[in-house]
Amino acid sequence: MMSRPTGDDRSTAKARPSVALIGSFRQHFAEVRRAAEVFAAAGFTVRTPPLVPLRDVDREFVRFETDPHLSLDHHIQDITFDKIFSSDFVYVVNPDGYLGRTTSYELGRILERGMAVYYAEPPKDLPIEIAEGTVLSADDLVACVLGEVLTAPARRPRVAALPTADIVILTIRDRELHVLLIKRGKDPFRGKSALPGGFVRPGESLEDTARRELEEETNLGGSLLMEQLHTFSEPERDPRGRIVTTAFLAIAPDLSDVRGASDAARADWVEVDESMWRDPARLAFDHGDILRRALERARVLLEHTTVAADFCPRRFTISDLRKVYEVIWGVTLNPQNFQRKVREVKGFVIPTHERRDGRQGRPAELFRRGPAEHLDPPMLRPRQRNSP
Amino acid sequence: MMSRPTGDDRSTAKARPSVALIGSFRQHFAEVRRAAEVFAAAGFTVRTPPLVPLRDVDREFVRFETDPHLSLDHHIQDITFDKIFSSDFVYVVNPDGYLGRTTSYELGRILERGMAVYYAEPPKDLPIEIAEGTVLSADDLVACVLGEVLTAPARRPRVAALPTADIVILTIRDRELHVLLIKRGKDPFRGKSALPGGFVRPGESLEDTARRELEEETNLGGSLLMEQLHTFSEPERDPRGRIVTTAFLAIAPDLSDVRGASDAARADWVEVDESMWRDPARLAFDHGDILRRALERARVLLEHTTVAADFCPRRFTISDLRKVYEVIWGVTLNPQNFQRKVREVKGFVIPTHERRDGRQGRPAELFRRGPAEHLDPPMLRPRQRNSP
DNA sequence: AGAATAGTGTCTATGAGACAGTATATG
DNA sequence: CATATACTGTCTCATAGACACTATTCT
Numbered sequence: 001m002m003s004r005p006t007g008d009d010r011s012t013a014k015a016r017p018s019v020a021l022i023g024s025f026r027q028h029f030a031e032v033r034r035a036a037e038v039f040a041a042a043g044f045t046v047r048t049p050p051l052v053p054l055r056d057v058d059r060e061f062v063r064f065e066t067d068p069h070l071s072l073d074h075h076i077q078d079i080t081f082d083k084i085f086s087s088d089f090v091y092v093v094n095p096d097g098y099l100g101r102t103t104s105y106e107l108g109r110i111l112e113r114g115m116a117v118y119y120a121e122p123p124k125d126l127p128i129e130i131a132e133g134t135v136l137s138a139d140d141l142v143a144c145v146l147g148e149v150l151t152a153p154a155r156r157p158r159v160a161a162l163p164t165a166d167i168v169i170l171t172i173r174d175r176e177l178h179v180l181l182i183k184r185g186k187d188p189f190r191g192k193s194a195l196p197g198g199f200v201r202p203g204e205s206l207e208d209t210a211r212r213e214l215e216e217e218t219n220l221g222g223s224l225l226m227e228q229l230h231t232f233s234e235p236e237r238d239p240r241g242r243i244v245t246t247a248f249l250a251i252a253p254d255l256s257d258v259r260g261a262s263d264a265a266r267a268d269w270v271e272v273d274e275s276m277w278r279d280p281a282r283l284a285f286d287h288g289d290i291l292r293r294a295l296e297r298a299r300v301l302l303e304h305t306t307v308a309a310d311f312c313p314r315r316f317t318i319s320d321l322r323k324v325y326e327v328i329w330g331v332t333l334n335p336q337n338f339q340r341k342v343r344e345v346k347g348f349v350i351p352t353h354e355r356r357d358g359r360q361g362r363p364a365e366l367f368r369r370g371p372a373e374h375l376d377p378p379m380l381r382p383r384q385r386n387s388p
Numbered sequence: 389m390m391s392r393p394t395g396d397d398r399s400t401a402k403a404r405p406s407v408a409l410i411g412s413f414r415q416h417f418a419e420v421r422r423a424a425e426v427f428a429a430a431g432f433t434v435r436t437p438p439l440v441p442l443r444d445v446d447r448e449f450v451r452f453e454t455d456p457h458l459s460l461d462h463h464i465q466d467i468t469f470d471k472i473f474s475s476d477f478v479y480v481v482n483p484d485g486y487l488g489r490t491t492s493y494e495l496g497r498i499l500e501r502g503m504a505v506y507y508a509e510p511p512k513d514l515p516i517e518i519a520e521g522t523v524l525s526a527d528d529l530v531a532c533v534l535g536e537v538l539t540a541p542a543r544r545p546r547v548a549a550l551p552t553a554d555i556v557i558l559t560i561r562d563r564e565l566h567v568l569l570i571k572r573g574k575d576p577f578r579g580k581s582a583l584p585g586g587f588v589r590p591g592e593s594l595e596d597t598a599r600r601e602l603e604e605e606t607n608l609g610g611s612l613l614m615e616q617l618h619t620f621s622e623p624e625r626d627p628r629g630r631i632v633t634t635a636f637l638a639i640a641p642d643l644s645d646v647r648g649a650s651d652a653a654r655a656d657w658v659e660v661d662e663s664m665w666r667d668p669a670r671l672a673f674d675h676g677d678i679l680r681r682a683l684e685r686a687r688v689l690l691e692h693t694t695v696a697a698d699f700c701p702r703r704f705t706i707s708d709l710r711k712v713y714e715v716i717w718g719v720t721l722n723p724q725n726f727q728r729k730v731r732e733v734k735g736f737v738i739p740t741h742e743r744r745d746g747r748q749g750r751p752a753e754l755f756r757r758g759p760a761e762h763l764d765p766p767m768l769r770p771r772q773r774n775s776p
Numbered sequence: 777a778g779a780a781t782a783g784t785g786t787c788t789a790t791g792a793g794a795c796a797g798t799a800t801a802t803g
Numbered sequence: 804c805a806t807a808t809a810c811t812g813t814c815t816c817a818t819a820g821a822c823a824c825t826a827t828t829c830t
Binding site for chain 1: 391392397403404405406449460461462464465466476477487488490492493494495496497499501502503513514515516517528533544545546547548549550551565587588589590592593594595605608613614615616618619622623632634682689693695761
Binding site: 202334336337340341357358359360361363377380382 | 793794799802
């Protein structure tokens, strides 16, 4: 839980400066190439444009001879953006001041990222703030970078993310712990099992999203307990881009039927199994980590709250309740002492004076859950005694 | 912690979706206004454009009658971006397909931010990937957001958010609990006290961001304990737009000096006081809620872990440690029993055989913290005895 | 000496765990 | 009847809390 920091240093060797050039390659290709040669001569890495001839000069979006023929414009543009975003700064070649629509679009993305941008001429007719000292020739810019007196960027780059909510819905079926998983119908991880979840929609909080997904997956989402667990934000956790997920834990009684498919994905109860987090490839994304954390949380919740009763049907016996503790804690408990402890806690279970029979042995009394939420003192989880 | 669903319908509780319209207002003002009226009629908040006449129709960058006369174009544009970025999604009104340069630039910034974007027509001649189901009429878009069934495929809007990390840094000074707060130098909440925090930057996880901020605010960020607490995502929690914050808890020993200002904001230790969360206006944003939750968490951590020692200087007495528990739990503890309990736990405190004197009374032995992280059995917090 | 703080020894009440024993069903 | 499960009563042992008592400093 509480993390102690590691002592890594992040001082790395300095690389050659890299630059990306943008501007209307169609209209000003000669100027662009000339500027690129100035940077290259100074030892800079010129990430884009490639120094090869143009193709399809009559279209708005120009291509180079090295570009693949069949790709869509936006695929080529994606590759260009990779080059631009991995550069140290951007130089806008606009000899007449004007920028085309594609360059305007690129500039929007570049500025939103907070990158350092320099201009050959003050851009005309675009509502952009031009910081002082950012309009200069390629030669001056080289001198400036080598002298390390860069004035841009104006803003620290911020990362935008798509927030999602994933839910670990636990239940007990056939005396074993089960979790609700869906089979993914789309890439990435198509065909893999994953936790149910989804993107936050307009006007929703993460809790709203989680409750909506719960409602979609189980038909009694509105009545289930739910708790926020943890937020997972590793930059590479989702191959689709920056997706930050907040995990929720929900606890369900034994539901025999799960509502039908949503989003062409089937939801199923799957027995919880240690390989789900031991083997990271068992579940999609980092859902193994999420599940492990959910289980740890459930164990603690059982100690301090009355949630165990939420795993049980409306009427349950003390044995049913004990089984919940045994399955989630992975222990066996003394039935006599468990009985005494549970019945002593005020408001945990309420006798109904009905009995359940049909099984072997003395019929057990049925209880329903009481109003108590917290266990004080907590249920003690058997632990290793201190050896004397 | 565990939330039982309340019986309220969330049709009322949910915030109204908000939309920003972009496009060439100069050429297609009538269409823009018509679309805006569709959204407004459905109860959506239309953040931009304002429904007032235009001015300076002959220039590339158009202005509205409500815009201030003397401002520079880019200042007006900044205000527009604030409105766009605080919307849930964007609708591009481009009846003929083409986008102007200003709209292209705006679109670049909007897409780089990961916002959900819809188009009236497929944009022509811009290298943008148009996801399936994002070209549709304003009426269809309204229906899609409201979750109604559509004949045409429509992609449900996903909300993009800026993730931030806020840190509650607790310490004990002069035998009182203190929290590190900054005075905000910018709007919103200029001049108000707030928790230190900041935006996630490229390549960072939330934990990286929190650790960096901690480092910036205290000069020993690298060595402090830190734990993720909770993620706050209410749509209206930040007036600047969709900002989802993850709160962290850090625990510091008594630092006499805090590193100087960063971002023109001074950081100061402030004594923790119940009014900070009782009165929501005391702290900026929802930082009162965050602080309350941090304090609850700190109380639990003291029970089950050895973090209390992290509040103390490198060498400390048992009394120092006891004071930590007393201050954070808000109780008085029996000194004798506390002493026995702490010294019995293996690896909590290690005697140094040095003594501290200079005060009244018998000099106390100095200890340093041991390797143990967890307390098992936990420190018991005095609680109300069951009345018989 | 007296006050103040540190630290030790010891008694007691509580409650968890072990387990014997009783109750009541099925086959 | 045996067997299985449900439930009760009682003993034991660990330990949290109370508190008397000793130790060592300052005023």
